Amino acid sequence: MMKMDELTYREITLNSRQLEVPREAYQRELNTVRVHKIAAEFDERIANEPKLSCRNGHYYVFDGQHTIAARKHRNKGRDLPIRCKVYYGLTEADEALLFAQQTGASATLTAGAKIRALIFAGDPEATAFFRATESIGLRLDYGQQRGKKRLACIATAFREFHKVGAERYKEALSLILEAWDGDPDSLRAETVQGMLRFVDLYYGEYDRARLIRRCRRVDPLVIYREGKAMASNLPGFKKYTYQVLLIYNGSSKKAALPMKF
Structure with missing residues (x-):
């Protein structure tokens, strides 16, 4: 650089x-x-x-x-x-x-302004992040105002993209999109990070259709609110990943995934 x-x-x-x-x-x-x-x-x-x-x-x-x-x-x-x-x-x-x-x-600079400039400059990772996000039907919201099918938590999303890679990033974001149809509350930083880490932890183990079906039954704010309210020793993102796990498992013993964190 x-x-x-x-x-x-x-x-x-x-x-x-x-x-x-x-x-x-x-x-x-x-x-x-x-x-x-x-x-x-x-x-x-x-x-x-x-x-x-x-x-x-x-x-x-x-x-x-x-x-x-x-x-x-x-x-x-x-x-x-x-x-x-x-x-x-x-x-x-x-x-x-x-x-x-x-x-x-x-x-x-805000995260949105910085990413926009990096994409314009042709930075490889920023460009890959942009293409991965747009490929599943979401738009990067550089002004970070939040809206339907607009990803405003750019710093969190870009950091997670770097950590988990394009394939798992697209899988997690497409799960959110299919479950809640781009509802702005489903694209909060906490929900995005929780779903991304869930996908990364349980990749190849979870039933995709089950996860989408069960997420559709709950308000997208549940992950954010319940995670915030947790008085536990689970730090940071783990509180939100745990909420995704709870939604996925429900009351089923047969389909339940073990807690890995």
Whole structure:
């Protein structure tokens, strides 16, 4: 992966009207609340220079759009000269990757914004995650607002994808989708993680049709609520995996799976 300290740049002063923010590609939407907060606390002596890519005669902002907007806000909305770090020779995909690698306090990215940028940049694992999710009929919700058939718990899902692999990831998410038809409550982080770990633990042992049938009989919030309410020594995800196991087993002794955690 590219690192900022490995790239060559020039520090030059540009008028803010020359700076373009590629929001249709990899950049996030401007957060006006953040802009006002930065503006209220702004100190030019310690402010970081926005980072730009000079590509095809245009200056594209890949780090610092909120700082630029804060400077303009303090200047009563008027354009003004801003000292910038300008990088040369980057592709649009390079810019997206550098955007996703931001670590500055004023540039903290949501999981959705980071994954969107990594996908645009062609990162292999992020792209595989995107394709696996879309292939079963779900959409990644980069704004993380939650909706029908929209996966908003992107950080959890991506972490689990990395852990269990594409095959088991798709199996778990397709089980959720078939059981609850993309109900937003079925796509909470706790339910997604619980189902993913259940599939991983009992892969090849559970009856798929039975699991779907039994899940359809319960409200998708059951896994979340019952897991949260558990006063046990089961840490983290295990509380939610346990709820999936309870739903699967029901009162059957013949079909019941043993507890493995």
